[in-house]
Amino acid sequence: xxxxxxxxxxxxxxxxxxxxxxxxxxxxxxxxxxxxxxxxxxxxxxxxxxxxxxxxxxxxxxxxxxxxxxxxxxxxxxxxxxxxxxxxxxxxxxxxxxxxxxxxxxxxxxxxxxxxxxxxxxxxxxxxxxxxxxxxxxxxxxxxxxxxxxxxxxxxxxxxxxxxxxxxxxxxxxxxxxxxxxxxxxxxxxxxxxxxxxxxxxxxxxxxxxxxxxxxxxxxxxxxxxxxxxxxxxxxxxxxxxxxxxxxxxx
Numbered sequence: 001x002x003x004x005x006x007x008x009x010x011x012x013x014x015x016x017x018x019x020x021x022x023x024x025x026x027x028x029x030x031x032x033x034x035x036x037x038x039x040x041x042x043x044x045x046x047x048x049x050x051x052x053x054x055x056x057x058x059x060x061x062x063x064x065x066x067x068x069x070x071x072x073x074x075x076x077x078x079x080x081x082x083x084x085x086x087x088x089x090x091x092x093x094x095x096x097x098x099x100x101x102x103x104x105x106x107x108x109x110x111x112x113x114x115x116x117x118x119x120x121x122x123x124x125x126x127x128x129x130x131x132x133x134x135x136x137x138x139x140x141x142x143x144x145x146x147x148x149x150x151x152x153x154x155x156x157x158x159x160x161x162x163x164x165x166x167x168x169x170x171x172x173x174x175x176x177x178x179x180x181x182x183x184x185x186x187x188x189x190x191x192x193x194x195x196x197x198x199x200x201x202x203x204x205x206x207x208x209x210x211x212x213x214x215x216x217x218x219x220x221x222x223x224x225x226x227x228x229x230x231x232x233x234x235x236x237x238x239x240x241x242x243x244x245x246x247x248x249x250x251x
Contacts, residue, residue: 042251043249044196044250046184047243048184050178050180052169052173052241055238056237057163059135059159060132060134061160063086064131064157065082065128067128069125072125085151086151096134101131105128108128142232143231163238163240166209169209185246189250192250195251197248197249198249202245202246
């Protein structure tokens with residue numbers, strides 16, 4: 001009987017510990033919730049923006065040929081001969097690598113005319129082939145375009161200036177974004193008669209450093225070309241930007 005009592009007693013003791021554990025667990029739940037609410041009430045979130053103006057080191061040129069002929073075959077054949085001449089010029093005279101010359105558009109389509117008497121009629125065909133050319137000597141862009149025009153290019157579009165590798169500027173632009181976030185958060189804290197605490201979270205909104213391209217719409221002035229004047233193209237600057245979402249503690 002004594003043995004039985006001891007066993008029951010031990011069970012009772014364990015049971016009381018379990019009950020106490022449940023009771024203690026309930027006690028700790030309250031403060032944890034209060035702390036979470038307190039944190040949510042004592043933070044400030046801002047978006048910091050960083051921007052750098054950088055001299056571009058590459059330009060992307062749209063160089064194309066439009067050809068009109070009475071048949072689709074003739075239009076395509078004539079256009080192909082002109083684009084081949086331009087490609088040979090770019091690779092040979094201007095030493096542009098194969099990887100820097102890419103076809104971005106090609107089509108052959110009919111040209112239509114309409115009259116009440118004849119209705120819709122096909123009046124010849126138009127062929128187009130456009131190349132995207134990457135070029136790095138920005139001092140000779142105008143000369144390159146003039147040479148392409150002389151070789152038969154008659155559809156020259158935008159010159160898009162850029163920075164080929166933005167990784168060298170990533171740290172700088174992120175630092176500027178963080179500094180901007182500090183200023184914004186500090187101003188908010190001051191206006192609220194609080195002080196700024198430590199950073200709680202940081203996330204980069206756009207995922208990476210993004211270059212903002214500088215573009216020029218190019219329209220070849222044939223009169224100027226005939227007069228011997230060269231095309232003038234100004235590289236300008238390229239902006240590299242990023243954004244950071246930053247959450248701070250408020251004291």
